[in-house]
Structures are given as structure tokens and as C-alpha cells.
Amino acid sequence: MASTVVISKGAPTRTVKYGSMSRDRIWALRWSYFFLALFAIFSLVPPLYMLITSLKSSAEISAATNPWWVFHPTLENYISLLTSNQFLRFFWNSAWVSIVVVTITMLISVPAAFALARMRFWGSATLATGVFLTYLIPDSLLFIPLFKMFAVVGDWTGIQLINRWYVLLLIYPTLTVPFCTWIMIGYFASIPKELDEAAIIDGASWFQTLTRIFIPVALPGLIAATIFAFTVSWAQFLYPLVFTTSTDQLVLPVGIITSLIKGDVFNWGQIMTGALLGAAPPLIIYAFLMDYYIAGLTAGATKG
């Protein structure tokens, strides 16, 4: 590493430094902030444009004015969406599906990860690898077989699953459970063995070790997995598009696409408003859980 510190014989002196950092590090910091700003602009311009467009009336969107400025701000898009039963129905379906899927995912993946990380049973390492490999299978590979499967189940048992929102409760965990289990295996494996040895010495059962030791210590990982599961099930597009068609069963992303685009007519103002309102819940949840996340990170398990 290039250092600007020169130690001469005799009394050690220092060359000029800026603050506590050497010149190299200052430049590295400047460049990283430069690229950070670049990427921040790159990823924040589309939401900004969404906000700008959502405040315009249809006439102003199609008018040939500066698209980056709102001349006559109006809330009519928000009002018409938030008072339409259809949109609220989409929102409700989305929220309900996401919450139930997150619950199911956590109930499955936390005990599974605990078992795979700590209980050494025959084939547990292979099973952990298998969980990881399951996540590598993309959803666009599975939707047609799943569609056929649910159709056959519907024929045999008479249980109508296609075109019902609750079919998504069965499908989404196939995306979320492997990844969350994988994250949690990593987190649980990083917890020092001494902690569960101490718990066992104190007479804790496996279940108590999980609930009293592992879940509190691995809370940051747990929250990361929760955020992931929620985001995936909130933003999933392919499965609801395939499995649900009637307007009272749709979730938000598909609902926006199918109800606000009529043939070639794009109702841009309402599309942007719907997208903005749809992007809000994950953002809010993320903002709230972020404090928790950092607090959990800095808690420190083996101090003292």
C-alpha cells in the first residue's frame, strides 16, 4: 500500500496529512462519492418522473410542454384511484397475499435453517445445497407446469385453484422459502457454537435454543429475510398474471397493467399514480425496519 508517511531517522516526523486520512484515501472517497451520486441519480430519476407524471392531468401529459415540470398540479389521479373499488381491491389482495406469504415463509424457513445449520443429521449438508439449488430455478420455467398441475388438481378434486387469489399463497413460498432458508442458514452458521453450548448446559431444548438464543441473535438476518420475502411477493408479476384473470382476484402489479391499459390507450397519469402507491408499502416497511436492522447488527453476541 502506498503510504505518504515517511519516517526519517531521529525524531519521527510526519508529512502533511489532511485530517486523519492520506491523500490516496481522500481521492478514493471522492471517487466513490462521485459514482454513488451517479448511481443515485440513475435510480432516482424514474421515481421522480413517476411523481411528476402522477400530478398531471391527462390533457397536460399529452400536451407538448416540458415533461419535467408540472404546470397545473392536480390530485385527480390520486382521488380517482383511491376512490375506485377496483384499485382498493387490488391493493387489498396484494397486502393480504404478501402478509400471509411472509408469515408462511418465516414459519417454514427459520426452523428449517436452524435444523440444517445446527442439527447434524444424515444428509443435512446435501439438503442445504439442495435448498440453494432450488433457488436457482427461475419462475419463468415453472409457471406452465404449475398451471397444468393446478388445472389437473382442479379436475380431480373439484377444488378450483386457478383464478383465485389464494392460489398465490401456495406458489409464492416456492420463491421465498429457499432464499430465506439460505440466508438464515448463513446467519445461524455464523452464530458461535459457545452460545448454544451454554444454552444446552442450562438445560434448554432445541426449541428453546431456537426461540431464546438464535432468533434474537439472528434478528438482522431475520429482518433481511422478511424484507426479501415481502418484496418478492409484493412485486411478483408472472405468477399472478398466469394464475388470476378476473378483476376481483388480481394483485396490484397485474391489476395496474390490465385495468389501466385498455388496448392501445395508456392512462399514464393513473398508471404512474398506481405504481407510486404500489411502491410505497415496501419503502415504508423498509424505512421502519432499517432502525431495527442496524440496532441488531451492532448488538454483539459474544461480548463479555
Next chain:
Amino acid sequence: MMRNIIAITTLFSLIVTFANFDIVRILTSGGPLDHTHIFATWAFRIGIEGSDIPLGASVSLFMVPILAIAAIFILRDVNKRGNEA
């Protein structure tokens, strides 16, 4: 030290991009005269919209060997370097 993480991230983004559906569907949905289809959107067009389920399934099944080869090579390398990721 970072190589395993980089390799796995590469594999993930390769698979996600290759099997992408949402973006192509929304931007062009196969586009003018079916010129911008990728495997996933073509399978959707045939299998669900055209309700020819066997043909659609075989279209999407064509992704498997391509992705499997990439996955095998990358994961074999990761395995060889040891389990630090």
C-alpha cells in the same frame, strides 16, 4: 476471497436476466411481429395465451440446458475453492 461471492452473484444475475419475464412483457410484450420475444415471454404467449400447454412448456424447458451448463461450471469452481461464501 471475494471470488466465490462474485461467482455466485454472477450466476444469480445471469439466471435472473436470462429467464426474465416482467420487463420484456411490459416494455414490448414480444414486440412488433414477435421480434423481441425471449424464452419466458414466448412460452407465455404460446402456453397461456395460446393455450398450447405442451408446446409452451417445451419452449421454457429450452432454458434448462443453457442455464445448467453455466450453473455447473460456476458451482464446480466455487466448490473447488472451498466453502467460504
